[in-house]
Amino acid sequence: MNTRFTNDLRIDGDRLIRRIEELATVGPIEGGGSCRLALTDEDRAGRDLVGAWMSEIGLSVSVDAIGNVIGTRPGRINGPPIMTGSHIDTVRTGGRYDGNLGVLAGLEVVETLERHGVQTEHPVAVAFFTDEEGARFPPDMLGSLVYVGGLGLEAALDIVGIDGAIVGEELARIGYRGIAPCPGPVPHAFVELHVEQGPVLEAEGITIGAVTGVQGISWTELTITGQSNHAGTTPMNLRHDAGYVAAAIAVHLRHLALEMSDGRSDRQVATAGRLDLHPDLVNVVAGLATMTVDLRNTDEKLLRDAEAELARFVAETATAEGVTVAERTLARFEPVVFDDRVVETVAGVATELGHSVRQMPSGAGHDAQMLARVCPTGMVFVPSRDGISHNPAEYTAPADLVAGADVLLHTLLALDAADFDNETKRIVEGRNQ
Amino acid sequence: MNTRFTNDLRIDGDRLIRRIEELATVGPIEGGGSCRLALTDEDRAGRDLVGAWMSEIGLSVSVDAIGNVIGTRPGRINGPPIMTGSHIDTVRTGGRYDGNLGVLAGLEVVETLERHGVQTEHPVAVAFFTDEEGARFPPDMLGSLVYVGGLGLEAALDIVGIDGAIVGEELARIGYRGIAPCPGPVPHAFVELHVEQGPVLEAEGITIGAVTGVQGISWTELTITGQSNHAGTTPMNLRHDAGYVAAAIAVHLRHLALEMSDGRSDRQVATAGRLDLHPDLVNVVAGLATMTVDLRNTDEKLLRDAEAELARFVAETATAEGVTVAERTLARFEPVVFDDRVVETVAGVATELGHSVRQMPSGAGHDAQMLARVCPTGMVFVPSRDGISHNPAEYTAPADLVAGADVLLHTLLALDAADFDNETKRIVEGRNQ
Numbered sequence: 111m112n113t114r115f116t117n118d119l120r121i122d123g124d125r126l127i128r129r130i131e132e133l134a135t136v137g138p139i140e141g142g143g144s145c146r147l148a149l150t151d152e153d154r155a156g157r158d159l160v161g162a163w164m165s166e167i168g169l170s171v172s173v174d175a176i177g178n179v180i181g182t183r184p185g186r187i188n189g190p191p192i193m194t195g196s197h198i199d200t201v202r203t204g205g206r207y208d209g210n211l212g213v214l215a216g217l218e219v220v221e222t223l224e225r226h227g228v229q230t231e232h233p234v235a236v237a238f239f240t241d242e243e244g245a246r247f248p249p250d251m252l253g254s255l256v257y258v259g260g261l262g263l264e265a266a267l268d269i270v271g272i273d274g275a276i277v278g279e280e281l282a283r284i285g286y287r288g289i290a291p292c293p294g295p296v297p298h299a300f301v302e303l304h305v306e307q308g309p310v311l312e313a314e315g316i317t318i319g320a321v322t323g324v325q326g327i328s329w330t331e332l333t334i335t336g337q338s339n340h341a342g343t344t345p346m347n348l349r350h351d352a353g354y355v356a357a358a359i360a361v362h363l364r365h366l367a368l369e370m371s372d373g374r375s376d377r378q379v380a381t382a383g384r385l386d387l388h389p390d391l392v393n394v395v396a397g398l399a400t401m402t403v404d405l406r407n408t409d410e411k412l413l414r415d416a417e418a419e420l421a422r423f424v425a426e427t428a429t430a431e432g433v434t435v436a437e438r439t440l441a442r443f444e445p446v447v448f449d450d451r452v453v454e455t456v457a458g459v460a461t462e463l464g465h466s467v468r469q470m471p472s473g474a475g476h477d478a479q480m481l482a483r484v485c486p487t488g489m490v491f492v493p494s495r496d497g498i499s500h501n502p503a504e505y506t507a508p509a510d511l512v513a514g515a516d517v518l519l520h521t522l523l524a525l526d527a528a529d530f531d532n533e534t535k536r537i538v539e540g541r542n543q
Numbered sequence: 544m545n546t547r548f549t550n551d552l553r554i555d556g557d558r559l560i561r562r563i564e565e566l567a568t569v570g571p572i573e574g575g576g577s578c579r580l581a582l583t584d585e586d587r588a589g590r591d592l593v594g595a596w597m598s599e600i601g602l603s604v605s606v607d608a609i610g611n612v613i614g615t616r617p618g619r620i621n622g623p624p625i626m627t628g629s630h631i632d633t634v635r636t637g638g639r640y641d642g643n644l645g646v647l648a649g650l651e652v653v654e655t656l657e658r659h660g661v662q663t664e665h666p667v668a669v670a671f672f673t674d675e676e677g678a679r680f681p682p683d684m685l686g687s688l689v690y691v692g693g694l695g696l697e698a699a700l701d702i703v704g705i706d707g708a709i710v711g712e713e714l715a716r717i718g719y720r721g722i723a724p725c726p727g728p729v730p731h732a733f734v735e736l737h738v739e740q741g742p743v744l745e746a747e748g749i750t751i752g753a754v755t756g757v758q759g760i761s762w763t764e765l766t767i768t769g770q771s772n773h774a775g776t777t778p779m780n781l782r783h784d785a786g787y788v789a790a791a792i793a794v795h796l797r798h799l800a801l802e803m804s805d806g807r808s809d810r811q812v813a814t815a816g817r818l819d820l821h822p823d824l825v826n827v828v829a830g831l832a833t834m835t836v837d838l839r840n841t842d843e844k845l846l847r848d849a850e851a852e853l854a855r856f857v858a859e860t861a862t863a864e865g866v867t868v869a870e871r872t873l874a875r876f877e878p879v880v881f882d883d884r885v886v887e888t889v890a891g892v893a894t895e896l897g898h899s900v901r902q903m904p905s906g907a908g909h910d911a912q913m914l915a916r917v918c919p920t921g922m923v924f925v926p927s928r929d930g931i932s933h934n935p936a937e938y939t940a941p942a943d944l945v946a947g948a949d950v951l952l953h954t955l956l957a958l959d960a961a962d963f964d965n966e967t968k969r970i971v972e973g974r975n976q
Contacts, residue, residue, distance in 0.1 A: 202822040203771055203830070245824045308776030325775060329825055338636055340932040341814035341837045342758060343741030343906030346800045348930065353815055357793035364787055367779045381774035382786060384823050387816070389635040391678050392762055392835040392873060394816050394933045397636070402825040404774045440825060473776030497781065499773040500827045 115459045116520045119226055121218035123512035129214045130511070133159060133198065134206035143206060143502025148199040148241035148252075149177070149280035156198045157286060160213060160238060167221050169236065173288025175263050176256040177240040177281045180290070183220050185233040185526075190485075192230065192522050193297035194219065195237030196304060196477060197253070201245040205504020207305045207511070211492075213238045215303045215515035219522060230526045232298045239477045240286075247271045248329065249441030254480035259293035299452060299525040300481035303490045303518040305506050308473050309497030317513050318460035318467040319491030320453050324479040325379075325406040325471060326413045326445035332359065332424065336433040338389060338397025350432045353387045353396030360385065362423045363403060366416060370407075378416055379406050379473070408445050408471050446479040452488030452525065459520045460490075465513050474499075486530050490517050548892045549953045552659055554651035556945035562647045563944070566592060566631065567639035576639060576935025581632040581674035581685075582610070582713035589631045590719060593646060593671060600654050602669065606721025608696050609689040610673040610714045613723070616653050618666040618959075623918075625663065625955050626730035627652065628670030629737060629910060630686070634678040638937020640738045640944070644925075646671045648736045648948035655952060663959045665731045672910045673719075680704045681762065682874030687913035692726035732885060732958040733914035736923045736951040738939050741906050742930030750946050751893035751900040752924030753886050757912040758812075758839040758904060759846045759878035765792065765857065769866035771822060771830025783865045786820045786829030793818065795856045796836060799849060803840075811849055812839050812906070841878050841904050879912040885921030885958065892953045893923075898946050907932075919963050923950050 136159060137144045137152030146152040161179055164171045169181030182191060196212025216236030223230065239257065244250025247269050256266045267278030281287035306312075311319055336352035360382035370378035381404040388398040403420060407413040421437075428435045453469060460467035472479075472489065481487045492514035495505040569592060570577045570585030579585040594612055597604045602614030615624060629645025649669030656663065672690065677683025680702050689699045700711030714720035739745075744752055769783035793815035803811035814837040821831040836853060840846040854870075861868045886902060893900035905912075905922065914920045925947035928938040 201824055201827055203827065244826065248825070250826065306776065307773045309778070309781060327775070331825075337931070338934045339930070340740045340907055341816055342760070342812060342839050342908065343739065343932065344812070344930060345742070345810065346797065346804060346812060348742060351797075351814075353818060354793060354797055357790035357815065357818070360787060360790035361794050364779065364784075371779060377778065379775060379777070379779060381784075381826070381828055382790065383774055383820070383825050383827050383829060385786060385790070385818060385820050385829075386823065387818050389933075390817050390819070391634055391933075392681070392764075392816050392837055393677065393683065393814070394634055394636065395814055396816060396818075397934065404825055406775050474773055475775065497772070497777060498770070499776065500822075500824075501771045501830065 115524045116462045119222055119519060121222050121512065121515045121519055123508065126214055126218050126511060126515055127508055129163065130206055130210055133210050133214065139203065139502055141502030143504065144200050144204045145202050146198065146200045146204065147202060147246040148243065149246065149277065149284055153199050154284035160198055163217055164236065167217060168224065169220060172290045173286055174290035174294055175288060175292045176253050176266055177286040177288065178237060178253045178257055180235050180237045182233050182235045183223065185230045187231060189232055190296055190298040191233035191235035192526050193235040193237060193300045194302060194518060194522060195239065196302050197242030198238050199241055199243050201243050201500045203501055205499055205501055207504055207506050208307065208499055209242060211305055211511060212303045215518050218515050219519045222519060232526050234522065235297065242477055244441060246273065247277050250475055251477055251480050254477035256292045257294045258480050258484045260480060260483060263292045297481065297485045299530065300478060300485055300487045301452065301490065301518060301521050301525065302476055302478040303514045304476055305499065306491040306494045307499035308494065310470060311491060311493035312495060312497065314468065316468050317465040317492065317510055318517055319470045320457040320460065320467055321448060321472050321489035321491055322453055322469050323408065323445060323447040323471050324475060325408050325473055326410055327441055327443045327475050328405040328413055328417055329440035330403045331438045331440050332401050332403065333436040334399040334433050336397050336431065339395045341393045341395055344395060349395055351395045352399035352433055355427050355431050355433050356385055356399035356401045358427050359401065359424060366419055370412065370416060378412060380416065402440065406473065410444050443475065443479065446482050448482055448488045449486035452486050455524050456488050456490055456517065456521050459524060460517050463516055463520065465517065490514055490521065548957045549895045552655055552952060554655050554945065554948045554952055556941065559647055559651050559944060559948055560941055562596065563639055563643055566643050566647065572636065572935055574935030576937065577633050577637045578635050579631065579633045579637065580635060580679040581676065582710065582717055586632050587717035593631055596650055597669065600650060601657065602653060605723045606719055607723035607727055608721060608725045609686050609699055610719040610721065611670060611686045611690055613668050613670045615666050615668045616656065618663045620664060622665055623729055623731040624666035624668035625959050626668040626670060626733045627735060627951060627955060628672065629735050630675030631671050632674055632676050634676050634933045636934055638932055638934055640937055640939050641740065641932055642675060644738055644944060645736045648951050651948050652952045652955060665959050667955065668730065675910055677874060679706065680710050683908055684910055684913050687910035689725045690727045691913050691917045693913060693916060696725045730914065730918045732963065733911060733918055733920045734885065734923065734951060734954050734958065735909055735911040736947045737909055738932065739924040739927045740932035741927065743903060744924060744926035745928060745930065747901065749901050750898040750925065750943055751950055752903045753890040753893065753900055754881060754905050754922035754924055755886055755902050756841065756878060756880040756904050757908060758841050758906055759843055760874055760876045760908050761838040761846055761850055762873035763836045764871045764873050765834050765836065766869040767832040767866050769830055769864065772828045774826045774828055777828060782828055784828045785832035785866055788860050788864050788866050789818055789832035789834045791860050792834065792857060799852050803845065803849060811845060813849065835873065839906065843877050876908065876912065879915050881915055881921045882919035885919050888957050889921050889923055889950065889954050892957060893950050896949055896953065898950065923947055923954065
């Protein structure tokens, strides 16, 4: 690989920021963020807007059977593309950068190449993947998972959302059940630009993160069945309070995470983000509680330790209270390690462009971790103010947005010139699981 | 007062049970219970049914300005009535006996008097009061509270429910914003028959409870504001997790209640029955949590101790997590002591009818505790299987339902003959607070 990566090409920062702002007005929520839960009308409106931009800048746009949208610019050879992209679906309280930045920066890369008449060796593809957030349909990163063959298309189309909707029906309803096949073509390489969504870069005053991998993720839904009863007449020792058990689990998660983080080098996080009681009334002991547990660790063994400790506590507490607990796995991904060569290319490009850079793992899941199953993959992070994300207050300074997009541009160009060992481009089918 | 209370009069048990079953089909829910939240369409349908029964048996029916419905049978004198009754609204997961038994047994009392041509000294009135449960509009026992002048009519009509509906508008919508004035006439005495909703009578094999008073009730809504953030990238020690604080409070309530119950003679109960997170998603640290706390004790001082301990823990935990907590009192009633003479009349009647009886406090709030502010008042309890209530599985054996109604009949007749000291019939206006 060439050690001199960059030339004078730069993306158009004003246009990038203008598009980020325009996309944020689709599914607007108080505080300047967006709500575009996957496959809702708001998601459709966002897809229509970004798809129109893709067409305007001359990309040939295809939609695959799980709704992933890919815009491609031809290369000198008609082979596997250099791919970039991310997602435009959001959580219910989404910010304006999460996912959107990576997609819209991909458009900037293409427009910059176009404007300067740069011919790449490989085609350049910009994708936005379906349901990265998993906030409506578990698991998260659904579209990229299906793209790489990690989940069969039929199984994915049958997934039922938290509102009872079905993926296949919703895709058809919003007009994004496309005809391009899943799994999709294996890229030459994949690089995703994303906001960090954590506090590390800002705290250290660094502009670019060269992401080394992604934490493993374990999502479990617990349905706790006790007995609803009168809050005034039922002695404490005769209760089968599903709400109490849910609360005890949520409190234990905090203790578990703090203990595992203090005593060991790897950081463990644990979150009970969803907790619903039934009948959810002031004077009734809850007979039913559903809650979710989100565990993450960069070390697979430690993540399993956390899962085991959770299971032990749930069993013990359920027995003591006389309730039953049903568990359902919503998502389970092992930690991912990105391709050293891509990580080093990102770091080298950033340095050459004059930006401070550090290597770091990602705390959040990203589509890149799915693509890493089939091709050399990496990510570029830019700082998030106060580490805030999944919140309308999510913010990245304009200069950092532009820096990230320029690093993306030159990383893709460097990878275009790289002659990766064919061994690394494993075929999708071989990785099905 | 006469020490020989009873004669051969008995209510019609089959008809009582038939009416209970018919009323349970209004707003039916799975498991044989009912959902008639106050002032909903289902509540209206229940009101229409019971009101029609009142008219059929010859009662003159009036509706007051807060929607309380009172059917009256004339007495020999046109003075204050002997009153009985309860409520027909339910919680979301209501059983078929809670409230309904007291109202429908009141109808039996009137029909039995009618069938045997018994002329009472005082009029006999059967009431069902609005929104006893408080499950939609706080506080609970709203209709009887307004009836005795404990809350002004205008303030009551302005109350906003958990669904944003307004009492006055909903009363008008369902056609139960009546013209009889509030506060209403002070009864000669008030007796309410109710299922125990707790396990004591069944556990001791006793048929009738002569209720000595009602636990004090303290309901608080806590709104916890933290910061919603990404569950994967936000280190545990940088979180402002409203959901964690809510869970910690719910767990602490359990400890508080167990500790206060073990160490002291009075029983303390504590419940977090409602707990809602926002955005309530698996991968987002909750930025907002609302929850309710229900504290009850028969001793006012101990109840205040529990409130103080809750406040201390909430403040401590909020500070440690960096969240703010807003508190709102939904209901606060001091413990109530019923009139000795009524309690003893209930116990004497039960014994004379051949039933086992014990004196006991009520763990639940009841309309009777409001009437106790203005006239001699008591209650009759019958057993609840497994102590279950606010649940479709709520059950009282038919023989116990009939026994309770017969005790109610003869208690009312005994009180009709009693010459209560006028001092005890305090005028409503003097008790306004």
